[in-house]
Amino acid sequence: MKLIVYFLIIIVSLLxxxxxxxxxxxxxxxxxxxxxxxxxxFTYLADKTQTKALVAFTTSSIFCFVIFYGYFAIMDFLVGVKVGLIQSLEKNQ
Known part of the structure; x- marks a missing residue:
């Protein structure tokens, strides 16, 4: 069991x-x-009828911020998993 936990810690650390x-x-x-x-x-102020450009800009900005904030969420999750695995090893010793 400890070997599996050590292997998981190595994989999470590499990630x-x-x-x-x-x-x-x-x-x-x-x-x-x-x-x-x-x-x-600027597109909305210039011409409110350009719905394709507004949809493209909106989708692109949402996508960029999802990548930015999603990265930190995944990193927090991985660090939490690593800390939990290390604490489970310390608890069993």
């Missing part, structure tokens, strides 16, 4: 390291999301 590498790309998605919000505002 955290891999996701930490992609952390540098998050700023790009956040800035892109804000640009899309400005695109929504």
């Amino acid at each position: 955290i390291i891999i996701m930490d590498i992609f952390k540098f790309f998050l700023a790009f998605f956040k800035i892109l999301g804000y640009f899309f919000i400005f695109g929504i505002i």
